Amino acid sequence: MPSTVQLVVFLVAAAAVGAFLACSCVVTDTGGRGLSLSAVMRQSASPSESSSSGSSSSGSSSSNSSSDLPKGWRWDAYHSHDELAGFMAWLNTIYPGVARVYSIGQSVQGRQLLAVELNGRSQLSPFYHKKPKVKLVGNIHGNEQATREMLLRLIHHIAHGYGRKHRMTQLLDNVCIHILPSMNPDGHEADTRLNSNSFDLNRNFPLDAMPYDPPSPEPSDNDSATVQSWRATGSGPLQPEVAAVMQWSKQHNFVLSASLHQGALIANYPHDACDTQGLLRSCPTQEDPLPLFLARVYAQNHALMKTNSNSSLGFVNGIVQGARWYTLLGGMQDWVFFDRGSVELTLELHEQMKPPPQQLPAMWALNQPALLRFAEMGQMGLHARLVDAEDFSPLQGTIHVTTPQHHRPLAISDPSGEFHMLLAPDVLYCLSIHAVHPYRSSQAYYAIHVAVLRLGAQWVIQGSGPKGLTDRHLFLAERVYDDSVEPAAEPQQQQQQGGSGDAGSSSSSKAGSAARRLGHWGARQQRRRQVLLGDAAEGLCPTAFVS
Numbered sequence: 001m002p003s004t005v006q007l008v009v010f011l012v013a014a015a016a017v018g019a020f021l022a023c024s025c026v027v028t029d030t031g032g033r034g035l036s037l038s039a040v041m042r043q044s045a046s047p048s049e050s051s052s053s054g055s056s057s058s059g060s061s062s063s064n065s066s067s068d069l070p071k072g073w074r075w076d077a078y079h080s081h082d083e084l085a086g087f088m089a090w091l092n093t094i095y096p097g098v099a100r101v102y103s104i105g106q107s108v109q110g111r112q113l114l115a116v117e118l119n120g121r122s123q124l125s126p127f128y129h130k131k132p133k134v135k136l137v138g139n140i141h142g143n144e145q146a147t148r149e150m151l152l153r154l155i156h157h158i159a160h161g162y163g164r165k166h167r168m169t170q171l172l173d174n175v176c177i178h179i180l181p182s183m184n185p186d187g188h189e190a191d192t193r194l195n196s197n198s199f200d201l202n203r204n205f206p207l208d209a210m211p212y213d214p215p216s217p218e219p220s221d222n223d224s225a226t227v228q229s230w231r232a233t234g235s236g237p238l239q240p241e242v243a244a245v246m247q248w249s250k251q252h253n254f255v256l257s258a259s260l261h262q263g264a265l266i267a268n269y270p271h272d273a274c275d276t277q278g279l280l281r282s283c284p285t286q287e288d289p290l291p292l293f294l295a296r297v298y299a300q301n302h303a304l305m306k307t308n309s310n311s312s313l314g315f316v317n318g319i320v321q322g323a324r325w326y327t328l329l330g331g332m333q334d335w336v337f338f339d340r341g342s343v344e345l346t347l348e349l350h351e352q353m354k355p356p357p358q359q360l361p362a363m364w365a366l367n368q369p370a371l372l373r374f375a376e377m378g379q380m381g382l383h384a385r386l387v388d389a390e391d392f393s394p395l396q397g398t399i400h401v402t403t404p405q406h407h408r409p410l411a412i413s414d415p416s417g418e419f420h421m422l423l424a425p426d427v428l429y430c431l432s433i434h435a436v437h438p439y440r441s442s443q444a445y446y447a448i449h450v451a452v453l454r455l456g457a458q459w460v461i462q463g464s465g466p467k468g469l470t471d472r473h474l475f476l477a478e479r480v481y482d483d484s485v486e487p488a489a490e491p492q493q494q495q496q497q498g499g500s501g502d503a504g505s506s507s508s509s510k511a512g513s514a515a516r517r518l519g520h521w522g523a524r525q526q527r528r529r530q531v532l533l534g535d536a537a538e539g540l541c542p543t544a545f546v547s
Contacts, residue, residue, distance in 0.1 A: 068094075068160055075153055075364065077357050078145050081111055081185045087152060088114050091159060097121055098172065099159040104180065105244025108196040111185040113244050116155050118179065120162060120172030128385065128472060131176040132420040134378035135257040135344075136371075137245070138180070140202050140332070142187020142194065143353055146363060147260035150349060151181040153364050154371050167372070167465055174466045175378040178252065183241055195239055202259075203328065204242045205335035210273075245332070249340050255420050256294070256378045257336055257344035264348035265305050266315055267295040272322035272331045272346070281314075281324050286408035291343050293424045293457065295319040297377055298347060300461050301370035322346065341408070343422065345374075373464065380460065380469045381423035382452060382533070386412055386435055388445075389476035394418075395435040395445070397477075403430035403541065426457040430541035435477035444480040451541040454534035471533040 070090045073079075079087070092101040098119065103112040123129055136154070138147035158177070161168030171177075182188055186196040194200055238246075249257075269291040274280035285291055299305045299318030306318045314324035322333065336344040349367055386395045394417030401407035404427065412419045415438070423429050429452040435445040452471060460469065532538060 069156070075149075076360050078149060078354075078360075079152070081182070081189055084148065084152065084182060084185075085112065085114060088116065091116065091155065095159040095162070098162050099155065104248040105240060107184070107186045107241055108239070109186045111189075113180060113183065113185070113241065115178055115180040115248070118155065118158050118162075118172055118177040120169065120174075122173040128383060128418060130414065130416065130418045130420075131174060132255045132378045132383065133176045133178060133252050134375050135249070135252070135254040136177065136179045136260065136375075137183050137257070137332070138260040139182040139184055139188055140259055141200070141261065142184045142190060142192050144193075144260075144262040145188060145191075145354055146262055146350055146360060148181040148188070149360055150260060150364060150367055150371070151179050154368070155179055155181070157368065158372075158375075170465050171372070171376060174470075175375060177375055177378075178248075178254070180245070180248075183245060195241055197237075197239060199236065199239050201239060201241055202332055203330040204236070204239050205246070205330050205332050206238070206339075207329065207335075209339035210334060211338070246335075246339075249336065253414070254336075254340065255342055255422055256374075257342065258298075258347050258374060259332055259344065261346060261348050262350045262353050265308050265318070265351050266325075266348045267298040267302075267305065267319045268322045268325065268333070268346040268348065269295040269319065270322065270333055270337045270343065272328045272334050274323045274327075276329065281327075282321060283323060284406065285337065286406060287337075287343055287422075288404060288407075289427060290422060290424045291345070292319065292321075294343060294374070294377060295345055297461050298345065298370045298374050301373045302366055304366055305370070341410070373461075376464070376466065376469065377422075379420075379466055380425075381471070382419075382421045382450075382473070383470050384419060384421075384473045384475055386417040386419070386433060386475045386477060388435075388437070389478045394438075395477055396438050397433060397435040397445075400432045400434065401429065402432070403428055423452055423454065424457070425454045425460045428453045428536070428540055433475060433477070445477040446480060448475050448477060448531060449541065450475075450531045450533065451536040452533045453536040453540065473531065473533060475531070 070087060073083075073087065088101045091099045098121070100117045100119070102115055102117065104115050105113050107113060119131070136151060138151040139145065158168050158171065162172050163169055184195055184201055187194055187201075190196070270285050270287075271283055274283035296317075296319055299308075302318065308318045309315050314320045322328070322331075331346075333344045333346050336342055350363055355363060386397060387393060388395055394415060395412070396414075396417065397412045399410040399412065399419075399421065401409065410419070410421055412433075412435075429450075431450040431452065433448040433450065435448075437443045437445075454468070454471065456468065
């Protein structure tokens with residue numbers, strides 16, 4: 001654009017289920033390795049030139065002199081691709097084990113698409129090894145150059161702060177952040193919006209996963225230039241930069257993403273298109289109200305953005321649904337939502353396409369608190385593992401959501417059985433977890449019903465650090481044995497049995513008895529068990545969510 005009866009977590013399970021796990025937040029570039037200083041410098045330059053179009057500008061040395069920066073590096077300056085590559089190589093050397101540089105692919109002209117993984121040295125706990133991953137992308141449009149400067153400074157701010165500043169240390173000990181400062185290095189060097197094949201990369205993502213028909217040639221009566229532009233170029237050949245980002249996104253299970261842009265001052269949330277004609281200006285998503293809340297988090301932490309309201313454009317306190325502003329097809333935000341099943345925001349950081357370099361420090365001061373709080377949102381919600389209650393082997397499965405309504409299901413596909421589900425605060429979530437054994441498809445499990453409610457939305461928006469953001473839980477799925485299943489009681493009868501039954505099962509549950517050990521009674525109890533997480537209370541969700 002310019003645009004989480006209560007399940008018991010057994011300590012004995014830690015060793016049993018932790019032995020086969022490794023930290024998931026590992027750099028996996030297209031070559032499967034991190035890049036050395038010499039490799040970055042050798043591979044990053046254009047094969048035809050060493051551009052100076054984005055070279056460092058002059059400015060006040062007092063605001064930039066620091067012993068923790070490369071010689072000559074300035075924050076009140078724009079930097080060329082070669083300078084960016086040198087900076088990334090320097091990071092790789094100065095902050096080993098915290099910042100790791102890798103390439104996700106190449107641009108049309110052969111420039112490396114250099115990304116950084118920021119990851120702390122601590123695991124979450126003996127039970128949970130896989131940190132949720134956050135993705136940030138800048139400079140999709142080549143002439144929106146301040147976005148990459150903001151991301152370069154964010155990388156340095158977090159990497160340098162790890163082990164020195166409590167907030168930075170907590171951030172990387174709980175979240176893994178992948179940052180691609182420049183998705184369009186060719187466009188950057190040429191100071192143009194498009195890539196070197198004259199494609200708008202934010203109109204080039206495929207629509208295959210989107211729940212509407214392919215575009216019709218019929219003209220749109222709204223924002224026709226934008227929709228027609230997509231029909232002209234968005235349906236063309238997949239550009240290498242877009243293909244690289246798509247593959248990168250598929251290699252990692254990013255739970256939260258943002259792309260950075262310029263030309264406005266607004267936090268844009270899905271969807272960018274509600275139909276293929278640009279006729280619908282507003283539509284619900286299958287994650288509501290989470291996308292809007294995430295946009296609020298960013299805008300409310302930006303001193304100027306939160307004041308931006310414009311009724312004609314649909315801007316309200318610094319946020320807007322993309323389609324309400326204007327419709328676009330083939331954008332990365334909607335592709336991430338529909339194809340990757342996660343939420344991405346489009347963050348417009350400055351009304352000017354290229355503010356003077358001396359304004360970059362002020363622009364950073366405005367965006368720094370918002371970027372940090374947004375990254376911390378990656379750990380918000382339910383972080384859990386699903387295992388077999390008898391042998392603690394990891395399971396896969398599906399989480400069905402009945403509240404809020406129309407919420408899409410979440411697949412649990414990681415071999416470890418570990419998953420992270422972003423959940424908005426002040427919202428009741430009623431979940432049903434249906435486990436599947438990855439190797440014994442005939443083995444059935446009782447559904448686990450979960451009620452999650454975490455109060456304090458305004459605190460989440462205004463706070464800092466991980467406190468109160470995550471509900472962690474080990475879900476023990478109990479097996480169904482045909483010879484021990486008693487016909488289910490009527491709902492009223494089950495409710496009457498629930499009080500004495502739940503109390504009588506306390507010691508058995510604490511001993512970790514599975515359904516076979518508990519016999520008919522235990523199997524029946526498992527069917528109606530609710531797990532209450534956060535501020536959730538009994539009775540908020542139905543006793544049976546999904547059959």
